[in-house]
Amino acid sequence: xxxxxxxxxxxxxxxxxxxxxxxxxxxxxxxxxxxxxxxxxxxxxxxxxxxxxxxxxxxxxxxxxxxxxxxxxxxxxxxxxxxxxxxxxxxxxxxxxxxxxxxxxxxxxxxxxxxxxxxxxxxxxxxxxxxxxxxxxxxxxxxxxxxxxxxxxxxxxxxxxxxxxxxxxxxxxxxxxxxxxxxxxxxxxxxxxxxxxxxxxxxxxxxxxxxxxxxxxxxxxxxxxxxxxxxxxxxxxxxxxxxxxxxxxxxxxxxxxxxxxxxxxxxxxxxxxxxxxxxxxxxxxxxxxxxxxxxxxxxxxxxxxxxxxxxxxxxxxxxxxxxxxxxxxxxxxxxxxxxxxxxxxxxxxxxxxxxxxxxxxxxxxxxxxxxxxxxxxxxxxxxxxxxxxxxxxxxxxxxxxxxxxxxxxxxxxxxxxxxxxxxxxxxxxxxxxxxxxxxxxxxxxxxxxxxxxxxxxxxxxxxxxxxxxxxxxxxxxxxxxxxxxxxxxxxxxxxxxxxxxxxxxxxxxxxxxxxxxxxxxxxxxxxxxxxxxxxxxxxxxxx
Amino acid sequence: xxxxxxxxxxxxxxxxxxxxxxxxxxxxxxxxxxxxxxxxxxxxxxxxxxxxxxxxxxxxxxxxxxxxxxxxxxxxxxxxxxxxxxxxxxxxxxxxxxxxxxxxxxxxxxxxxxxxxxxxxxxxxxxxxxxxxxxxxxxxxxxxxxxxxxxxxxxxxxxxxxxxxxxxxxxxxxxxxxxxxxxxxxxxxxxxxxxxxxxxxxxxxxxxxxxxxxxxxxxxxxxxxxxxxxxxxxxxxxxxxxxxxxxxxxxxxxxxxxxxxxxxxxxxxxxxxx
Numbered sequence: 001x002x003x004x005x006x007x008x009x010x011x012x013x014x015x016x017x018x019x020x021x022x023x024x025x026x027x028x029x030x031x032x033x034x035x036x037x038x039x040x041x042x043x044x045x046x047x048x049x050x051x052x053x054x055x056x057x058x059x060x061x062x063x064x065x066x067x068x069x070x071x072x073x074x075x076x077x078x079x080x081x082x083x084x085x086x087x088x089x090x091x092x093x094x095x096x097x098x099x100x101x102x103x104x105x106x107x108x109x110x111x112x113x114x115x116x117x118x119x120x121x122x123x124x125x126x127x128x129x130x131x132x133x134x135x136x137x138x139x140x141x142x143x144x145x146x147x148x149x150x151x152x153x154x155x156x157x158x159x160x161x162x163x164x165x166x167x168x169x170x171x172x173x174x175x176x177x178x179x180x181x182x183x184x185x186x187x188x189x190x191x192x193x194x195x196x197x198x199x200x201x202x203x204x205x206x207x208x209x210x211x212x213x214x215x216x217x218x219x220x221x222x223x224x225x226x227x228x229x230x231x232x233x234x235x236x237x238x239x240x241x242x243x244x245x246x247x248x249x250x251x252x253x254x255x256x257x258x259x260x261x262x263x264x265x266x267x268x269x270x271x272x273x274x275x276x277x278x279x280x281x282x283x284x285x286x287x288x289x290x291x292x293x294x295x296x297x298x299x300x301x302x303x304x305x306x307x308x309x310x311x312x313x314x315x316x317x318x319x320x321x322x323x324x325x326x327x328x329x330x331x332x333x334x335x336x337x338x339x340x341x342x343x344x345x346x347x348x349x350x351x352x353x354x355x356x357x358x359x360x361x362x363x364x365x366x367x368x369x370x371x372x373x374x375x376x377x378x379x380x381x382x383x384x385x386x387x388x389x390x391x392x393x394x395x396x397x398x399x400x401x402x403x404x405x406x407x408x409x410x411x412x413x414x415x416x417x418x419x420x421x422x423x424x425x426x427x428x429x430x431x432x433x434x435x436x437x438x439x440x441x442x443x444x445x446x447x448x449x450x451x452x453x454x455x456x457x458x459x460x461x462x463x464x465x466x467x468x469x470x471x472x473x474x475x476x477x478x479x480x481x482x483x484x485x486x487x488x489x490x491x492x493x494x495x496x497x498x499x500x501x502x503x504x505x506x507x508x509x510x511x512x513x514x515x516x517x518x519x520x521x522x523x524x525x526x527x528x529x530x531x532x533x534x535x536x537x538x539x540x541x542x543x
Numbered sequence: 544x545x546x547x548x549x550x551x552x553x554x555x556x557x558x559x560x561x562x563x564x565x566x567x568x569x570x571x572x573x574x575x576x577x578x579x580x581x582x583x584x585x586x587x588x589x590x591x592x593x594x595x596x597x598x599x600x601x602x603x604x605x606x607x608x609x610x611x612x613x614x615x616x617x618x619x620x621x622x623x624x625x626x627x628x629x630x631x632x633x634x635x636x637x638x639x640x641x642x643x644x645x646x647x648x649x650x651x652x653x654x655x656x657x658x659x660x661x662x663x664x665x666x667x668x669x670x671x672x673x674x675x676x677x678x679x680x681x682x683x684x685x686x687x688x689x690x691x692x693x694x695x696x697x698x699x700x701x702x703x704x705x706x707x708x709x710x711x712x713x714x715x716x717x718x719x720x721x722x723x724x725x726x727x728x729x730x731x732x733x734x735x736x737x738x739x740x741x742x743x744x745x746x747x748x749x750x751x752x753x754x755x756x757x758x759x760x761x762x763x764x765x766x767x768x769x770x771x772x773x774x775x776x777x778x779x780x781x782x783x784x785x786x787x788x789x790x791x792x793x794x795x796x797x798x799x800x801x802x803x804x805x806x807x808x809x810x811x812x813x814x815x816x817x
Binding site: 022340343344345365366367370374375377378379382383384385386387388396397400444 | 546711719732
C-alpha cells in the first residue's frame with residue numbers, strides 16, 4: 001500500500017497554517033506533508049493542541065477569520081482546494097469530502113428528526129426528491145447496522161443513544177459516497193463497548209466503499225487497531241509517519257517512543273499485589289442508594305408516589321487502608337454518583353462506616369470526616385476557581401482543617417510535593433497547563449492529610465504522556481501518605497495497572513468486585529467479560 | 544487589561560459609549576469649577592434668553608444660566624443614579640447567587656417572591672417607596688435601588704446556576720466550606736462579568752427614573768439643579784423659551800445613551816467569543 005502509483009485521493013503538500021492572535025502569530029501547522037490513497041486509513045495521532053483538528057478544518061476549508069495560510073497545497077484528487085471559491089467548496093463538502101465529529105450529541109441538530117437531517121444531505125448533494133431521499137436514508141441506516149431504520153428516521157436526536165447517533169452521523173458522511181472522509185475522534189465521546197462496535201462498523205464500511213479516510217485520534221491503541229499507516233503530529237509538525245507496524249515496533253523519534261511508552265499496559269503493574277487484611281476496612285459502604293430528582297410538591301401533599309431516577313442501587317463495598325480500589329463502568333453507570341454520595345454532594349440512603357464511625361446522612365459528615373475524605377475531579381479547569389490565585393486555592397483546606405500559620409511556606413511545600421515550582425502560587429489557573437492544574441487539584445486534596453482520596457476520572461481529560469506522570473505522582477503520594485484511593489475511571493488498561501481490586505458498575509448496580517489480577521479470568525460476570533473484550537489492546541500487543 | 548480596553552474601543556458602540564461616559568465623568572468631577580455663573584443667582588433682567596456668547600445655553604425663567612445649572616446638577620443626577628444602581632446591583636446579585644446556590648424549594652420561594660415584586664412596574668414601585676418614606680434625595684436613591692434589585696437578582700441567578708454546577712463549587716461543598724464563603728468568594732467573582740454589563744445599561748434607566756421622580760416632585764426639591772427637576776420646572780414656561788426644557792432633556796439623553804452604548808460595548812468586550 002505504500003507504493004501505489006495512482007495519485008492519492010487527499011494529498012497535503014508542504015502546508016502551513018498560522019493564527020493571528022492578540023499576542024502575535026501562532027503557528028498551528030508547519031510544513032505538513034501527508035497523503036491518503038484510495039481504500040486507505042491514515043491515522044493521525046497527537047496530543048491536545050498539536051494541531052490535529054486545525055488540519056481537519058483546513059482540509060474542510062472552514063477556518064476562523066484569523067487564520068493565515070502562508071504556503072502549501074491541499075489536493076483532493078489533484079485539485080487544489082486552496083484555490084477554490086467558497087461556492088465550489090460548498091459543492092465539494094458533503095459530496096466529495098465529509099467529516100465525522102467527536103461528539104454525536106452536538107453534531108446533530110436537536111430540533112430536527114434524524115431522518116430529516118440525513119435526507120437533507122441526500123437532497124442537497126445527490127439531487128433526490130424528498131421521498132427518494134427518505135427511502136435512501138432508511139437504506140443507509142440499515143447499512144450502518146441500526147435495527148429499526150424506518151422508526152429511527154422519525155426519531156429526534158434525544159430519543160437515540162450516543163452509539164445510535166454516531167451511526168447516523170457516519171451514515172450521513174457516507175451518504176454521497178465521498179472520496180475522502182475525515183474522522184475527528186469519532187469514538188472519544190462513546191462508551192468502551194459502543195466505541196468498539198462503531199470501530200468495527202467503520203472498518204467494515206471502509207472496506208466496502210474504499211473511501212480514503214483520515215482518522216484523527218489521541219489514542220494510539222485505537223489508531224493501531226484501524227489504520228494501516230500512522231502519522232504522529234506534535235506542535236503542528238509531523239514527527240514521524242509510516243506503516244503501523246514500523247511505527248510501533250521501531251519508532252524512530254524520541255517523541256513517538258515516549259507516546260508509546262505512556263500508553264497504559266495492564267501487563268505492567270505499577271503497584272505491588274500485596275494482600276490486604278480484611279479485618280478492619282477503612283470504609284465500609286452498606287446498601288448505599290442514591291436517587292435523583294425532587295419529590296414534586298403536589299405529590300408530597302397528596303401522598304402520591306413519584307418516580308425517581310436511581311443513580312445507585314444498594315451498593316455495598318469496602319476499602320482497606322492503603323488500598324487502591326478501582327471503579328470502572330460506562331458513562332451513566334453511577335460511578336461518579338457514588339463518589340458524590342461519599343463526599344456529601346448527593347443525598348443517599350444506606351450507611352457508610354468510616355474508620356469505625358457510622359455516617360447515615362450528609363449531616364453526619366462533620367469537619368473530621370471531610371478532612372479525611374477528599375475528592376479530585378475530572379476537569380481541572382472546572383475544579384479550580386478561575387478567579388482565585390493558586391495560593392488562595394491551596395490555603396483554603398489549610399485554613400479549614402489545619403492551622404493557618406505560615407501559609408506561604410506551606411503552600412510552597414505543597415506545590416513542591418506535586419513537582420511544581422513554588423512561584424506558581426502567584427498564578428491564576430488559566431496560566432497553567434492541564435497537567436499542572438490537575439497537580440494543583442491533587443495538592444489541594446492532600447493538604448488535609450486525608451485517609452481516603454476519591455479520584456473521579458482525574459486523568460481522562462489529560463494527554464497520555466501527562467496522564468502517565470500524574471498517575472506516577474499519585475502512586476508516590478500514596479506511598480508516602482498511606483492514603484487509600486477510590487479510583488474511578490473508564491480506562492480499563494490504566495486501572496489494571498494501578499488498582500489492587502476492581503469494582504465493575506453497570507447502570508447503577510455493582511456487578512462485581514475482583515482482584516485486579518483476576519479481572520480477565522473467564523469466570524467473571526458476563527458484563528465484565530464484554531467490557532474487557534471491548535477495550536483496545538495496548539499498543540505493544542499489535543506487533 | 545490593555546487588551547480589554549483595546550477590544551472595548553474597537554466596536555463603534557464601545558468607543559462612543561466610552562467617549563460619552565468620560566465626558567459625563569469630566570462634568571461630574573469638574574462641573575462646579577467650569578461653571579461660568581452661580582447656578583442660583585437670579586437675574587430678573589435676563590430671563591428667557593436664547594443661546595448667546597454670555598449665556599451659552601440661554602437662561603431660565605429666573606434668569607439663571609442653564610449651562611451652569613447643568614454642570615452643577617450633573618453631580619446630583621449622575622452620581623445618584625450610579626450609586627442607586629450599584630446598591631440595587633449588590634442586593635440583587637447577592638439574592639440571585641444565594642438563590643442559585645441554595646436551589647430546590649428555597650430557590651423556588653425566593654424567585655417567586657422576586658417575580659411578584661417584579662410584576663409591579665419599577666416607576667410605580669419607586670413612587671410607592673418614596674411615598675412611604677417621604678420625599679427626599681436619599682429616599683429616592685433607596686427607592687430606585689430596591690426597584691432594581693429584583694431584575695438584577697433574576698439575571699444573576701441564571702448565570703449563577705451554571706456556575707453552581709462547576710466542580711470548584713462542588714469541591715468547596717465537599718470541603719465543608721460555609722455557604723457564605725461559597726456564595727461570596729467562589730460564586731460571585733465568576734458571575735460578575737454579565738452583572739457589570741447589565742449594571743452599566745441600568746445606570747441609564749436610573750438616570751431616567753430619577754429624572755421622572757424629580758419631575759413628579761418626589762426626588763430633589765427646588766432650587767436644586769437636578770436635571771429632572773429642571774425639566775419639571777421648565778414645563779410651565781415652555782411656550783416662552785423652549786431651551787429651558789430642551790437642554791436638561793438633552794443632558795439626560797446623553798447620559799442614558801452613553802451608558803447604554805458602554806454596556807453594549809462591554810458585553811462584546813467581556814465575551815470575546817461572540
